[in-house]
Amino acid sequence: MRQLRTLVGDVLDVLGDVGEGRATPVAPGGPTAVRAYAEDVLAEPLLPAAGGKPAEVLRQLVQAYANWAVDVSHPATVARMQCPPTAVAVAADLVTSALNQSMHAWEAGPFALELERRLIQDLADLVGYGTDAGGTVTAGGSISNIMAMLVARDEAYQRRFGRSTFDSGIAVGGVRPVVLCTETVHFSVDRGASIAGIGADGIIRVPADELGRMIPAEADRILTELPAGHLPVMLFVCAGSTDFGWVDPLPELAEVARRHGVWLHADAAYGGGALFSDRLRPLFDGLAEADSVTLDLHKFGWVPASAGIFLTRDAAHLEHLAAQQTSLNAPDDVAEGFVGRYGHSIQATRRCDALKIAATLRAYGRDGIGAMVDACHDLSRYGAARVGREPKLELAAEPVLSTVLFRYLPDGDTDVDTFNSGLRRQLMRDGHAMLARVFLPNAGGGKDVWLKLMLLNPATTGEQLDQVIDDVLAAGAALEAAGRS
Numbered sequence: 001m002r003q004l005r006t007l008v009g010d011v012l013d014v015l016g017d018v019g020e021g022r023a024t025p026v027a028p029g030g031p032t033a034v035r036a037y038a039e040d041v042l043a044e045p046l047l048p049a050a051g052g053k054p055a056e057v058l059r060q061l062v063q064a065y066a067n068w069a070v071d072v073s074h075p076a077t078v079a080r081m082q083c084p085p086t087a088v089a090v091a092a093d094l095v096t097s098a099l100n101q102s103m104h105a106w107e108a109g110p111f112a113l114e115l116e117r118r119l120i121q122d123l124a125d126l127v128g129y130g131t132d133a134g135g136t137v138t139a140g141g142s143i144s145n146i147m148a149m150l151v152a153r154d155e156a157y158q159r160r161f162g163r164s165t166f167d168s169g170i171a172v173g174g175v176r177p178v179v180l181c182t183e184t185v186h187f188s189v190d191r192g193a194s195i196a197g198i199g200a201d202g203i204i205r206v207p208a209d210e211l212g213r214m215i216p217a218e219a220d221r222i223l224t225e226l227p228a229g230h231l232p233v234m235l236f237v238c239a240g241s242t243d244f245g246w247v248d249p250l251p252e253l254a255e256v257a258r259r260h261g262v263w264l265h266a267d268a269a270y271g272g273g274a275l276f277s278d279r280l281r282p283l284f285d286g287l288a289e290a291d292s293v294t295l296d297l298h299k300f301g302w303v304p305a306s307a308g309i310f311l312t313r314d315a316a317h318l319e320h321l322a323a324q325q326t327s328l329n330a331p332d333d334v335a336e337g338f339v340g341r342y343g344h345s346i347q348a349t350r351r352c353d354a355l356k357i358a359a360t361l362r363a364y365g366r367d368g369i370g371a372m373v374d375a376c377h378d379l380s381r382y383g384a385a386r387v388g389r390e391p392k393l394e395l396a397a398e399p400v401l402s403t404v405l406f407r408y409l410p411d412g413d414t415d416v417d418t419f420n421s422g423l424r425r426q427l428m429r430d431g432h433a434m435l436a437r438v439f440l441p442n443a444g445g446g447k448d449v450w451l452k453l454m455l456l457n458p459a460t461t462g463e464q465l466d467q468v469i470d471d472v473l474a475a476g477a478a479l480e481a482a483g484r485s
């Protein structure tokens, strides 16, 4: 521990120095500059024949890492869902590494197991689930969505054929498993479908309203008209879409799912944070009617990645993941309580990410986290109002959670999509701002390029956000001028 204390002290000094010396969210120069920098500072092999002094090795690597890190607490870091984590969560994360517990066996982390079990209970309670609920801390929203797809598939096959897909695989009865969702769900759905053996051809896109929300009557119609050989595995709905933050109409979709006996999964990886907010929580009414829910506390939640959550309304459904008998769940050990959470997961060895989540939840409480979510929501409305006043900018829609979607309108016949794509890359190259680019469906059936501000830093002020928008306007004007000359 003495060596750890010294090393941690050292690296915190390095981080402090690097932080003081920087003004932009990232160093300038783009991919070429970071490659050249890396080739320089990593000139020596990472695996030398003989090792070096830990303190020196660490300082050198951390210095380089931090120099070219994206500053997630900078007001102009608004591209990805990378929150600035709380200090209490980061400190807890250090303990997770130092004590190196694992979730897959009782003998690998007895208290860690109890902590995760309790955390899952409390988060299930937040969602509105009862005491039968179960779940797992996961490596993120994608993994949670993929787990949901696997559990729902196994449940559907079990009900139809009375057998576990763990034995039979999906090639039974000549059925075609399908998943229903809208066009604008997170791309992990496609990946999940691939892993679950459903494939892109098995994804049925349900028509959405003009805001991208699933139309319940359409979902009902598709399920009613499904050909006999099709096995509906799940209705995948969005509780806070990645771009607009919209919530599919949960109560109505729950009714459709129930009527057809189909698993309902709600993806609240981004939106779940709104559950902490009294103001935004009503948008999520009906969430507890879903059979499973994805949350992600490394987004709204201010915990460093990974901090994904997969919840099921009934813990018994997780049994599908535990179909295999291994040395980790031998019946005599299980009978006496010596059991890990291997059966709740698709991993074996697994970090105890519950510790940093629990520390943050306890230190801030629902009110504290809710206030941070509200601050981000306020900021997005402020940003949208500013965009609305700028003649060179077009706003895509009013914010729902914490995103601002807009684009720059260049003069003349410049292609708007190409222009905005180039503008975003230029801002990153200059190191001035990290924005996201999204492709939103347009009325003509195609897609348009828009820029996105993903606001997850409750400490950012309106003035600072104005500065970011000023920078976008200045870079846009410069790009236009360069195009004319």
Ligand SMILES: *Cc1c(COP(=O)(O)O)cnc(C)c1O
Pocket: 081, 139, 140, 141, 142, 143, 145, 186, 188, 240, 241, 242, 267, 268, 269, 270, 271, 296, 308
């Ligand atoms: C971010 C996000 C995911 C994926 O989560 P990761 O933690 O990045 O894997 C899934 N669904 C939605 C709606 C998201 O916003």
